Amino acid sequence: MNGELYLAIHAAEFPAQALLRLRPELRSQPVAVLDGPALQQTVCALNRKARSCGAAHGMTRLEAEAVAGLQLIPRSLAEEAQARAILLECAAQFSPRIEETSRGTACSFVLDGTGSERLFGPVDAMAEKVRRAAANAGFRISVAASANFHAARLKAAFSPGMTILPRGEESRALEKLQLSALNLGAEQAETFSMWGIRTLGQLAALPEDSLVARFGPEASLWRALAAGAAAHSFQPIEPVVALREFCEFDSPIEEIDSLLFIAARMIDALVARVAQRALAVASLAIEMNLEGNQRHHLSLRPAVPTIDRKFLLKLLHLEAAAHPPQAAVLSLAIEADAGPTSKVQLGLFAPQTPEPSSLDVTLARLRAIVGDDRVGAPELEDTHRPQSFQLRALHTADSKGTTAKQEVRIALRRVRPLRTVHMALNGARPAAFHDEGKRYSVASAYGPWRSSGCWWSQDAWDSEEWDVLTTDVSGATLGCLLVRDRLHNAWRLEAYFD
């Protein structure tokens, strides 16, 4: 097919499709979506099984509940908006020029596929690829390809499946469509009905001059639409890429496992979308709406961007177990931040290091055991204050540090929390002290070594340190570091030499 080419995609019953996308267990059951105020809800969308069970659009809630086995789900506009964005993203894989043609509860787009045969192959192959991409994203769509914009749009909307309209045969392809496809006003529809005009083929066969004389200039457009020859000025929309998945639950969820069941599908969908762009998931932000109008946030940031869904799910599991929501969850939103896929140059002689994704899971498990702020790589702070350090995340990319000079020195073992001891002095020097019920005699004391700082703030310290060799009642020798807090005149046991 040379020249212009338009591919129309049409997702019918979109409220139902949007809800069933993340609930595959319901796809094999009859499902109807209810819309409207609480006491006036009516069925606005339903799946094929529901239709075969006798459900229909416009049924009231009571009527729908009378249908055996029919699952009723309230409409979620937020999930529909999310699903629309994802369908648009699917379409954007095939063309940068997309126009939205949604009407009613359907979601429709027309893609300008002109000149894309070289990328995606013949028209039928391209249409099949579009259909498969949408199916992978969880949508059931009909596709129509034509050289005429409106012909493709009408055919996709009213003919399920995949249709290729040969160039020049648009009129014949549309002739059997009902006149209601043109969305005429009630008065015009009634007039055509009185004339016995029921299909587009019959309308296209009418003389244009006579139609214009009776209905006005717009009749010319109707006839052109019916004949598949209407001109169109393409108005492309700009797809906004938001790597976000949202799911509103029918009933509040309390169990983390149930929540993860849904989250797994959302992560799957996000990973698939990220991978399509040859990227990886750099971070995940999870937001939960809880009962009582509360919100709960979780954040996952793997050491390296990844597309391993099992790994991401494991991280989420550990994070959710460590920080569980404090109330039942009403809705779940997961937003991904994409990053470049990690490239690691391995070497035969490179030292063995922990595998980043495995390390992430291990660290998360360790945090679950000992606490969030108690695992990491220590980092000394730029101060003379004793014991000034912070724990930061361990990164395997940090193996190229500067080599410190290695010295054989006596290490200290800190006493945490600091213990206040009752000190007996000999003049100003320590002579003996009691600690945890034991009496220690000071054999030798070296000091005092004074330090102070931050005198201008509330964090001021002023202390004198003593290196002390002691003996207890059993005669065992112990080397320790005793500190006198000069601000509070208190003696503390700070560390042991070991």
Added chain:
Amino acid sequence: MPTAAALRLQIERSLEARFPAALTPAPRTIRETAPTGIAVVDELLEGGFPVGAISEIAGPACSGRTSLALAFLAGRTAEERFCAWVDAEDAFDPESAAAIGVRLSQLLWVRCGGAKKSAKSWTRLEQSLKATDLLLQAGGFAAIVLDLSGIDPAEGMRIPLATWFRFRQAAERTRCPLVALARASYAQSSAAVVLDAEPMRAEVLGGTVLHAGAFRLRRRRQRFQQPWNGARKPPASTWTAGTQWTVERSA
């Protein structure tokens, strides 16, 4: 005239009924070791701590266990490797470690005993054993130090031998030396090396400054000991460690 190889083959064949491969030396497995960074201790251990095995340093407080373990980690991290310190007592001092030469950015410090607000509340010992198990199973660490120095020996003795056996298997599989610091030896037959550390003997400079500490180590057990080669290996060694200020002053 038959060659030496042919003669050897002939002799071996004639004796093989009584002595299989009589003239061929038995193959010797060379065990990989990681140097501790202290020459006399390396000599005592015939190269250092065995890689892929459990080593225990048992001794009272002030017996140089921490200094020896940090010296070992300094050498491992200098090779751009990652190490872990599982701290049951929360007594690790990052300043000392940095002064000894440990690259802190390559050291994972697990501080056990944190206030854990969950249904499962574990003791420090349980936390440290679980953390060690996770780290050993994860692999990739060049050394793991399990610091049980603050644990009462009566409690430490109750660590099931199956736990140590699992640690030994995991350490062997991941080629990771596991060094346990404790007041007594707990791992029994699972430990490849057991060192007994004796209390510090202080050296004083001019009567006013603590100058250095001398530590004595005795090798109680070494599973992969090389066969006796004529030279008598010392069963014990004494090593000296300076204090931070005296090392700085001498530099």
